[in-house]
Amino acid sequence: MSKPHYQLYINGEWCDGSSQQRMDSINPATGEVWATFACASAEDVARAVSGAKAALDHHSQWAQLTATERGKLLYRLAELIEQNAEKLGEIETKDSGKLAHETVAQTRYVSDYYRYFAGLADKLEGATLPIDKPNMHVFTRREPLGVVAAVVPWNAQMFLTATKLGPALAAGCTVILKASEIAPCPMFAFAELIEQAGIPKGVVSIITGDAGNCAIPLTSHPDIDKIAFTGGPDAARHVIRNSANNFAVTSLELGGKSPIIVFDDTDLESAANGLIAGNFGASGQSCVAGSRGFVQRSLLPALIERIEQKAKSIVIGDPLQPDTHVGPLCTQAQIERIKDTLRKAVAQGATIRFGGQPPQDETLAGGNYFCPTLVECPHTEIETQTVEMFGPVMSLVAFDTEEEAIAMANDSDYGLGSGVFTQNLARAHRISQKIRSGICWINTYRAISPIAPFGGYNQSGYGREAGSESILAYTRTKTTWIDISSTPMANPFVMR
Incomplete structure (x- = not known):
């Protein structure tokens, strides 16, 4: 043919x-x-x-x-x-x-x-x-x-x-x-x-x-x-x-390296799904990927456990099949960049909690596949927290106070999207005003509409679409x- x-x-x-x-x-x-x-x-x-x-x-x-x-x-x-x-x-x-x-x-x-x-x-x-x-x-x-x-x-x-x-x-x-x-x-x-x-x-x-x-x-x-x-x-x-x-x-x-802040009063299921949507949705190939995750320290172990459990049911495979959750990346160059970034992150003290490699399924060997990956980082200077990889890699860091979370979120050259998970409405309003990003999602992530302006701050560009x-x-x-x-x-x- x-x-x-x-x-x-x-x-x-x-x-x-x-x-x-x-x-x-x-x-x-x-x-x-x-x-x-x-x-x-x-x-x-x-x-x-x-x-x-x-x-x-x-x-x-x-x-x-x-x-x-x-x-x-x-x-x-x-x-x-x-x-x-x-x-x-x-x-x-x-x-x-x-x-x-x-x-x-x-x-x-x-x-x-x-x-x-x-x-x-x-x-x-x-x-x-x-x-x-x-x-x-x-x-x-x-x-x-x-x-x-x-x-x-x-x-x-x-x-x-x-x-x-x-x-x-x-x-x-x-x-x-x-x-x-x-x-x-x-x-x-x-x-x-x-x-x-x-x-x-x-x-x-x-x-x-x-x-x-x-x-x-x-x-x-x-x-x-x-x-x-x-x-x-x-x-x-x-x-x-x-x-x-x-x-x-x-x-x-111009895309970004968007922060997602999760407080310990949040609904755990909603936060886990939000982080998965922000990092593994579209195989991580999204300009608003929430690949800088900040989780209140007391909640971090439970949230990682919930994400790990959910990751076990993620289907990696043919993007034409309706039951597939994560398909291939567009280019082989993205795979190599992710591998290199993860190597540097581990050398800097990060821990890969799951993923970190292409899938072992031989039927996928010819494609540009990479497993959804969760990296736990001891601080924000880790490579996965600073480099836009355009792949399914989630990077989490613990924080203690609201002020610390805001400072971490704003410590970036980018400013396109951001996410906040909390049941405290006053806190949600405070943080949405203080985060330097063009879009802020509260208790959700990666939502769009023709009615809502889309655009960023800083090196995420200027103008609104x-x-x-x-x-x-x-x-x-x-x-x-x-x-x-x-x-x-x-x-x-x-x-x-």
């Missing part, structure tokens, strides 16, 4: 790119090539940007649509996503190794993001200003920011695309979506739905490729007006440097002055 091949989607046309470069997509569960995809060159990037800029021209079909009509296109896209959730989810699972029951469910839920932004499209309002000049009528309006470069990683890409593409299209922008060259195939399948929804040519292009041929030419292109980037801090620094060429408005979501305020980031304000007096304009050499 021939392997599927995915082409670039540029200005409403499917192509293999000017360089004819192709890459293999490796199924992380088997280690085998399951598909190929085309890669973009700088010439292809320029063509996509040119088409996106042309689609903003006031004579174009896209620019002439009303905000309500744009919303209707997004509603149609949402319907198509929901109808094709199983197909898109299965492609994403083969491509990235994420569990099928999560990719399908997440894709289906992503349709609600597009519905949310569809509803916001005609809610962008200007204002009439109570200006201090009696003969002037002054008002503002929101206009599309322009051409958007949206850069997304391979993990949770349908979700991360929705938080960029949804508000951008609702605001009237055009978008070049740059998918990761690791596991980009779902994005090209998604492009088919863009076409079916009736979104005009040039409004959305979807490409992929390496940094030199694709990412750098895109983010540094002089006609890019906004860059919406999700990835790591090192890549983000390059993006910021590239934006010096176009002065593009930039928003960054989702929520009603996110659409404003894809607009600019224009102020219009109208002289309503009946007399000619006065002295031209005096500012009015």
